[in-house]
Amino acid sequence: MEIRQPIHSEHARTLDTEGLRRQFLVEGLFKPDEATLTYSQIDRIIVGGIMPVTRPVSFAPELGRHTGTDFFLQRRELGLINIGGAARVLVDDRQYDIESREALYIGQGARLVEFKSVDPANPAKLYFNCAPAHTAYPTRKVTLAEASPETLGSADTSNRRTIHKFLVPDVLPTCQLLMGMTQLEPGSLWNTMPCHQHDRRMEVYFYFDMKSDAVVFHMLGEPTQTRHLVVRNEQAVISPSWSIHSGVGTQAYTFIWGMVGENQVFKDMDHVPMTALR
Ligand SMILES: O=C[C@H](O)[C@@H](O)CC(=O)C(=O)O
Numbered sequence: 001m002e003i004r005q006p007i008h009s010e011h012a013r014t015l016d017t018e019g020l021r022r023q024f025l026v027e028g029l030f031k032p033d034e035a036t037l038t039y040s041q042i043d044r045i046i047v048g049g050i051m052p053v054t055r056p057v058s059f060a061p062e063l064g065r066h067t068g069t070d071f072f073l074q075r076r077e078l079g080l081i082n083i084g085g086a087a088r089v090l091v092d093d094r095q096y097d098i099e100s101r102e103a104l105y106i107g108q109g110a111r112l113v114e115f116k117s118v119d120p121a122n123p124a125k126l127y128f129n130c131a132p133a134h135t136a137y138p139t140r141k142v143t144l145a146e147a148s149p150e151t152l153g154s155a156d157t158s159n160r161r162t163i164h165k166f167l168v169p170d171v172l173p174t175c176q177l178l179m180g181m182t183q184l185e186p187g188s189l190w191n192t193m194p195c196h197q198h199d200r201r202m203e204v205y206f207y208f209d210m211k212s213d214a215v216v217f218h219m220l221g222e223p224t225q226t227r228h229l230v231v232r233n234e235q236a237v238i239s240p241s242w243s244i245h246s247g248v249g250t251q252a253y254t255f256i257w258g259m260v261g262e263n264q265v266f267k268d269m270d271h272v273p274m275t276a277l278r
């Protein structure tokens, strides 16, 4: 597991491209027959990918070294969204079939968790966020239809997009984790502009549905100290509470957002006036 320390906004201002990438970009999320994990000390979120191909994948017992618990999810909850082929997930004594673009919430305390691909030729790709949890809410699958889609933006401003809210209080209870997926319409390139911050929650964006030569210029930083990262397919960006998080692609893309922190009010955002950006 890779550990990332928190970062102060004054430090972030001083970084060059490589420094910014080292702090904020998460690459190489999907490796065959592995679970990859990046632990950010910002709100202690863990960002990862699981791609079972030839055999089932589970969380290694050694992870307990990082969490100081008997097993990985003893004091954590986990949300995943499948962006690959069909998956079969075993959580203790129950099995969940998770198709492409479906989500699974795994409640605190799940001891035996195992991930399999239904068809090795079309492996599952399970992107996940995992956060400290104080109580056990039920494990539950959430389909795309249950994720109350909301279409925002317009073609005029190249930001027509549909937000699917998978893990939000209207759908199911979680301790702190919120997760969803935003899909841009063809020809739309911008997400989350006008942009916002939410000092009360950190956020992680994971970009996918991109061709290998496509990029997203992801904007981060304080509103008056903006920087960008060049992000490619299936890479994630950590956004501290003080940072904006927005992007423009060379073509349409989809991204998964996940948030943890003080509250679960999706609309609790501090909108940044376009005139304030620098
Ligand atoms: O705090 C909320 C998150 O930044 C995202 O939900 C924003 C988003 O998906 C979008 O505007 O396209």
Ligand SMILES: [Zn+2]
Pocket: 196, 197, 198, 203, 245, 269
């Ligand atoms: Zn946000």
